[in-house]
Amino acid sequence: MSWKTVGACSCVALSAFVGYCIYYDRKRRSHPEYKKNILIRRSAAKNPNGSSAFKGDKDKYFMKEVRQAEECLMQGGFDEAIEHLVNALSVTSNPTQVLGALSQSLPAPIFQALIQRLPASVAGGGGMGGMGGMGGMGGPSMEDFEDPGID
Numbered sequence: 001m002s003w004k005t006v007g008a009c010s011c012v013a014l015s016a017f018v019g020y021c022i023y024y025d026r027k028r029r030s031h032p033e034y035k036k037n038i039l040i041r042r043s044a045a046k047n048p049n050g051s052s053a054f055k056g057d058k059d060k061y062f063m064k065e066v067r068q069a070e071e072c073l074m075q076g077g078f079d080e081a082i083e084h085l086v087n088a089l090s091v092t093s094n095p096t097q098v099l100g101a102l103s104q105s106l107p108a109p110i111f112q113a114l115i116q117r118l119p120a121s122v123a124g125g126g127g128m129g130g131m132g133g134m135g136g137m138g139g140p141s142m143e144d145f146e147d148p149g150i151d
Contacts, residue, residue, distance in 0.1 A: 058091045065091075073110075082114050089118065 028034065065088035072081035085102065089095045103111055 062088050062091050078110055078113070082110065082117055085114055086117050086119075 065084045069081040069084035069088065072078070072084060089098055092098050099115075102114065106114070
């Protein structure tokens with residue numbers, strides 16, 4: 001191969017790559033959720049402690065998951081209800097307080113199953129995403145909820 005052929009092939013490959021980058025960028029920017037995602041990323045960068053400008057979205061998600069858990073419990077879908085409660089606990093800023101309320105309102109076997117499915121960050125009172133829960137500041141701890149007779 002001559003140097004002219006190598007140069008021409010590399011120019012064609014370079015133009016194809018630049019064309020693809022332009023195409024991909026246009027497709028990405030035209031996505032309906034693009035601006036919302038950018039705002040979420042920017043607010044997360046400004047607030048590294050986890051408090052977001054979109055607290056209302058978290059509250060809506062929390063309430064939606066709790067409602068779905070209630071519906072599942074009424075229909076007898078205990079596993080689905082527990083999954084929705086775990087999702088709700090993952091976005092709340094105070095999971096230990098919510099767990100305290102759930103311990104009073106849920107039957108003991110369902111509450112125990114919920115405790116077993118919780119991620120360690122929520123179960124330890126730390127919250128998800130660095131939101132910080134009570135963690136020893138006077139709120140109920142996980143030891144208050146666990147039954148020592150159950151493995």
